[in-house]
Amino acid sequence: MSLRSSHFRSIILPTVFFIGLLSSSAQQNEDPTITTMEAFSGYPLHEPNESPTLHLASSLSLDAQALQEQIDELSTFSDSTAPSVTRILYSEKDVLARRYVKNLMRLAGLSVREDAVGNIFGRWDGYKPELAAVATGSHTDAIPYSGKYDGVVGVLGAIEAINVLKRSGFKPKRSLEIIFFTSEEPTRFGISCLGSRLLAGSEALAEGLKTTVDGQNISFLDAARAAGYAKDKDELSSVFMKKGDYFAFLELHIEQGPILEEEGVSIGVVTAIAAPASIKVDFEGNGGHAGAVLMPNRNDAGLAAAELALAVEKHVLESGSVDTVGTVGILELHPGAINSIPSKSHLEIDTRDIDEERRNLVIEKIHKSAVTIAKHRQVKLSEFKIVNQDPPALSGKLVIETMVAASRELNLTHKLMISRAYHDSLFMARICPMGMIFIPCYKGYSHKPEEYASPQDMANGVKVLALTLAKLASL
Ligand SMILES: *[C@@H]1O[C@H](CO)[C@@H](O)[C@H](O)[C@H]1NC(C)=O
Ligand SMILES: *[C@@H]1O[C@H](CO)[C@@H](O)[C@H](O)[C@H]1NC(C)=O
Ligand SMILES: [Zn+2]
Secondary structure, three states, rough: OHHHHHHHHHHHHHHHHHHHHHHHHHOOOHHHHHHHHHHOHHHHHOOOOOOOOOOOOHHHHOOHHHHHHHHHHHOOOOOOOOOOOEEEEEEEEEHHHHHHHHHHHHHHOEEEOOOOOOOEEEEOOOOOOOOOOEEEEEEOOOOEEEEOOHHHHHHHHHHHHHHHHOOOOOOOOOOOOEEEEEEOOOOOOOOOOHHHHHOOHHHHHHHHHOOOOOOOOHHHHHHHHHHHOOOOOHHHHOOOOOOEEEEEEEEEEOOOOOOOHOOOOOOOEEEOOOEEEEEEEEEOOOOEEOOOOOOOOOOOHHHHHHHHHHHHHHHHHHOOOOEEEEEEEEEEOOOOOOOEOOEEEEEEEEEEEEOOOHHHHHHHHHHHHHHHHHHHHHHEEEEEEEEEEOOOOOOOOHHHHHHHHHHHHHOOOEEEEEEHEEEEEEEHHHOOOEEEEEOOOHHHHHOOOOOOOHEEEEEEHHHHHHHHHHHHOOO
């Protein structure tokens, strides 16, 4: 492993050096007559034709204390006691949190609008407002008994990034827009990334939401209406946006994994987001008494499940890539008695990859194995259901390069990495080039009260976000 990485460095270093050479020679090759005439007259003849973000990195001043206070305050809109946070879609606490965020957006001078499911947008018009805007954002809903940083850093951090840019005197060419996404977590209606999925144009979701109910049999539409949204059920498709509506989308997020902290790296530049597919499988056999039915006469649904679980591992490993993963997180046997041959078994399988074809091949192989195993063991494959199969997404090349450039100019160490959890950015990638900025979080903890990101790490992330936004908004 260490051999491989040092080999890797020796490839990367000369490239960086080469780029450095290129840019310095470009500076020397500027039209010499301009310099001469300026020197002669004593006045500059031209507006200096330099990048509007050239000196921005050193003039970004951030109020890390204010950001921390806002995060603490937002965490008090919770249905569980501190330090845990519980904030479920369209609950009273969710509505209060929304009000708090909209207020901060207005204080930052942004114009605020909301769509039919409560995605909230705060816009800073550029001086070329007809150009596609650069957007950034995340979510603030929180699963039961979780922490206060997941998603929140990408919403409140985005508002602070705008404040930082405004304080620096920067004027965006493209408009900048902050998006607060409705319900990234699937807690209430079993649908993850509800707001971004719909915004990215999912017809299936717009249709499905009309009949979706929560665990209390409250319909999505009633819940949305109670929170002040979805006044007309046919209005859900008005949430859709299309390719070209945004120039780029960025999301600042805690890593939710331990890599950045362990390696002491400040910024994770996300190059791809892996996406899960989930599968439910049921086998049925005859069952019977554990003593009375002899081995040749059995058709054991439990062993079929066990065999399939091992097949999942085998097919995932066959892909040959560390990025392919598969998990059998649920394996249930019926009737579940020591002296009874399992007559039914139920498995739930999660498989992820950053390469959709490779992941779908794994799913196909799992399906073939399930059929073969059922045949050999004389059990019935009563269900093989692919519950969801979202495509993974690659970050935009230009967005990656801009995030890297911003990290360098801010003298922050960075690392290219893959997001193995998925985020609203996965869906934004359907309509525009996307990128994510990760910051370290304590031990990689997330979705629990111990979740923590230091003010310094958040400040670094907000600065990289601000500078990346500024650079993209200047194109
Ligand atoms: C980064 O480091 C360089 C060289 O030490 C320094 O000139 C520059 O001001 C630093 N930039 C920032 C944003 O701190
Ligand atoms: C849920 O509500 C609908 C409409 O109010 C009703 O028809 C249905 O029986 C309810 N289902 C359950 C499981 O209570
Ligand atoms: Zn999140």
